[in-house]
Amino acid sequence: MEETSVSNPPLLPEKxxxxxxxxxxxxxxxxLTKNNAPVSEALLLAYFQEKDSILRSPSSKWCEYSILKTTIFxxxxxxxxxxxKxxxxxxxxxxxxxxxxxNTFNREMINQFLEQAPDEKYLLMKVAMLMGITGACRNHELCDMKVENVKExxxxxxVKIPxxxxxxxxxxxxxxxxxxxxxxxxxRSKITVDCSRFFMRYHEGRCYNQPVGINTFLEIPSRIAKYLNLENAEGYTGRAFRKTSAMLSANIGLARWNFPCINENITKVSPIIQNNNTISSEVVNLDAPEELVNVKEEVLSDEMSSVEDNTSEANKISYNINGSEVADLSTTRCKDEIVINGSDFSSSDQNIKITKTENNGNPSFVINVSNCSNCNLTININY
Incomplete structure (x- = not known):
């Protein structure tokens, strides 16, 4: 019988x-320094004990463990x-x-930097801040951004993150x-060198033929904080833009699962980003309507008012269990509590369907609880 040759599939993440x-x-x-000892629990314990001075944080140790777990297997x-053990x-x-x-920036800090910092020195940082916060971009995403990814x-x-x-x-x-x-x-267009990177070195009102490296992006939040004379400027690390994005999202009442750092697939309703039906026709013709998102301008505006609870009937939030509305619902701005009494369900109710309805009348999510007859449930929903 002729054997079929099968190539080894890629088992490691490409990036x-x-x-x-x-x-x-x-x-x-x-x-090899341990006489080429075979892999064992004792060997790995000794390895991580020796690496303790190098891998100082627990997260670094767990990362090393995860990599070795995959590669050794x-x-x-x-x-x-x-x-x-x-x-x-x-x-x-x-x-x-x-x-x-x-640390994170608030709206006042963002506006102050964008409007008051001199463009001759800070123009590149302003554009990086706009894109980093609006799109919740990671540093490597800003670093790898191409000219063709930004279209007017x-x-x-x-802006597209491919x-x-x-x-x-x-x-x-x-x-x-x-x-x-x-x-x-x-x-940027005055650069003659053939380089596709969007962010090029900028100094005194001129771009140079040198792409901006990722370490520069890591330092940009700290430099912005120093310009604003913020306390503990060094605490504004490379993650400041994404954390600011999540913070602004929470301030306008978006649920945690809508943060782009939590779920990459829901960017269209993410921080300072919201769907808008008034987008120009040029945008609609890009053949990517599902991926298209729009910046919520109020988030970067001093005129944005705080989100207030609206108790009117038009803005009512309700929950339904198997089609019947929950009567006794404890709800606050960021937390809802549903108490389900098992006596309300017969033995035939093996599946309890819980639906939350927002003010637009559409269900925002559904929770299915299986095999739940004759039991009491307390469900806390934080957002």
């Missing part, structure tokens, strides 16, 4: 494949996730650890401070 291979190779080199068919050791490293979190269409700029972390392209639309974007593009 971080080199890091996986490097980490595994360093581990095997370390094993692929190359040696050994599942180190079964090593319970190793996992217990790594969990103990979390004790007393306080992760470093980036009437009264808006359409290679997001999920592998699904996404778009967002800039509608405010467009003069800054146009001004930078004009300087």
């Amino acid at each position: 971080s494949k080199k890091r996986y291979e490097t980490t595994y190779r360093m581990f095997k080199d370390w094993c 692929i190359n040696e068919n050994i599942d180190i996730s079964k090593y319970l 190793l996992r217990a050791f790594l969990k103990r490293q979390n004790a007393g650890y306080k992760p470093k979190k980036s 269409a009437g009264d808006v700029f359409i 290679d997001s972390n999920t592998g699904i392209p996404r778009m967002f639309v800039l509608t405010d401070h467009l003069d800054k974007v146009r001004k930078y593009i004009e300087f």
Whole structure:
């Protein structure tokens, strides 16, 4: 019988494949110093104990563990996730650890920087801030952005992120401070070198033939904070734009699952981004209506009022269980509580369908609870 040759499928993530291979190779080199000992729980415990001075944060240790778990299983068919002592050791490293979190900008800070900072020095940072916060862009997404990814269409700029972390392209639309974007593009167009990168080195009103590296993007939030004379400017790390994006989203009442840092597939209703039916016809003709999103201008405006609870009938939020509206509903601005008494359901009610209805009358999500006859449920919904 003729055997069919099957090529080895790609088992490592393409973007971080080199890091996986490097980490595994360093581990095997370390094993050689231990007389090429076979992989075991004791060996890995010794390895992570020695790496303790290098991998200082628990998250770094867990990242190393995850990489080794994958590569060792692929190359040696050994599942180190079964090593319970190793996992217990790594969990103990979390004790007393306080992760470093980036500070965030508020609307007043954003407007102050965009309107008052001199363009001769800060124009590139302004454009990076606009795109970083509006599109909740990661640093590498800004760094890898191409000229063809930014298109002007009437009264808006359409920005496309073709290679997001999920592998699904996404778009967002800039509608405010467009003069800054146009001004930078004009300087960028004067570069004669054949380079497709959108962000090029900018200094004193001129772009140079040098792409902006990712380390520069990591430093931009801190530089902006220093210009604004903010306290602890170094605390504005490379994640400041994405965290600011999530914070602004929460301020206008968007649910947590609508943050782009939580769900890449819901960018069209993400922070300072909201659907708008008034987009110009040039935008509609881009053959990507489902991916198209629009900046909510009020978020970057001082005139935006705080979100207030509206108790009118038109803005009523209701829950329905198996088609019947919940009568006793405890609800606040960011939390709803549903109490379900098991006596309300017969033994035939094996599936309880819970539907939340927003003020537009459309269900926003559905929860299906199976095998729930004759039981009491308390469901807390935070948003």
